[in-house]
Amino acid sequence: MTRGDDFRRIGCAAPRPAASVVVMDLADRAAALTWAAVAAAAWTHLGYPLLMRRAAAGATGPAVAGGQPDDTLPAVTVLVAALDEEQVIGEKVRDSLAQDYPPALLEVLVVADGSTDRTAELARAAGARVLTAPVPAGKSAAVNRGVLAATGELVCLTDANCSLAPGALRALAAAAADPRVAVVSGAKVVVGAGSHGSGEGLYWRLESVVKAGESRFGCVMGAPGEVCAVRRSTFRPIPPGVLNDDYHLVCDALLHGHRVAYAPAARAVETVSARAADEMERRTRIAAGTWQTSLRHLRLADPRRGMTALAFGSHRLLRNHVVPLLLPGLLATSAAAASRHRSARWLLAAQVLGYGAGAAGWVTGRPALGAPTQFLLTNAAAVRGAVRLAARRQPTVWRRAARGPWVPAAPTPATSGKPLQEPPEERTRELVA
Secondary structure (H helix, E strand, C coil), rough: CHHHHHHCCCCCCCCHHHHHHHHCCCCCCCCHHHHHHHHCCCCCCCHHHHHHHHHHHHHCCCCCCCCCHHCCCCEEEEEEEEECCCCCCHHHHHHHCCCCCCCHHHEEEEECCCCCCCHHHHHHHHHHHHHHHCCCCCCHHHHHHHHCCCCEEEEEEECCEECCCCCCCHHHHHCCCCCEEEEEEEEEEEEEEECHHHHHHHHHHHHHHHHHHHCCCCEECCCCCCCCCEEEECCCCCCCCCHHHHHHHHHHHHHCCCEEEEEEEEEEEEEEEHHHHHHHHHHHHHHHHHHHHHHCCCCHHHHHCCCHHEEEEHHHHHHHHHHHHHHHHHHHHHHHHHHCCHHHHHHHHHHHHHHHHHHHHHHHHHHHHHHHHHHHHHHHHHHHHHHHHHCCCCCCCCCCCEEEECCCCCCCCCCCCCCCCCCCHHHHHHHHH
């Protein structure tokens, strides 16, 4: 009679071998990781945006842009940090000065530190005040210097290669009319062909929905460097070494008890990167900066901060950091369990199809594959950015990526997030070349 027979005779199950227990324990942990990753991805990409959409539907919003009397508007400085931007800086300055804003309350300030081309000369000729220095110290240092020298109480930060939609400055000023607001995020509109063009456009439309909901609670979790505004009286200089000045300004404002608002009518229009490789490099350096700033502001996740903690955790920590790190594990555990569980086989098939479609979009550039391409590139860049930050290989002075041609902004459309102006056919060909 065996030991197992002894246990069965007294009505007990025989103990499993130790190796079997270990295997089952590992399988249980793998299953928990799998469904935790699925739940996290579903919440940050579907659940939280739907929650913010519902919140935005009940918001009253700021005063209508353009409805403010001129004598109530704040003085505004349009601040452009430009490094070797001679091809677009003249257009940028003229575009900014053409805004529907009282000329006596508007100045354009260009910080051209380290530029070796005609950026400073062309900016002055177009009507801007220009600051120069022989050596570039990075965009954050340029922003610090520019805000210190600005004359406006509201400083609009914008990039040299994007145009501002008519009424953008008035929209920023309307959102900043609330004295509790320290930072106002505008809306980025991307124009361009190919899968990364359509995918990035989809991403910014999703961001617009999420930010509209967060703005109701004063905790917008990001502001595009193409168009955002800071209140000079509450501005705190950006510390040395910060990679993402715009995201840092948002987190710093929230950490010190200020509000961050969203002005969807303050649109900036730019074309996508000219090459897919440039787009990946751009996203990687942004991801490295996002990791840096999020890790430095983890106190925003304190549950006592209420909606700010929920927004920071859902919009930033999960989407930009946790989920990208979980996705490789999700693929591995799904593959390991596929032979035993039907649900794992379906999950594995969905991942293979999704990543395959993303890779096909990256290679072929087909606009129909924009969504999976965007998902693949964004999460891959998040992992690359984490590695680069950990290895301290991300410089503070960024290498400017080649982008498409200047696209003037058309009047703001009625539907938020749609492209303001499609590029001419010849420009589209250039973007996909």
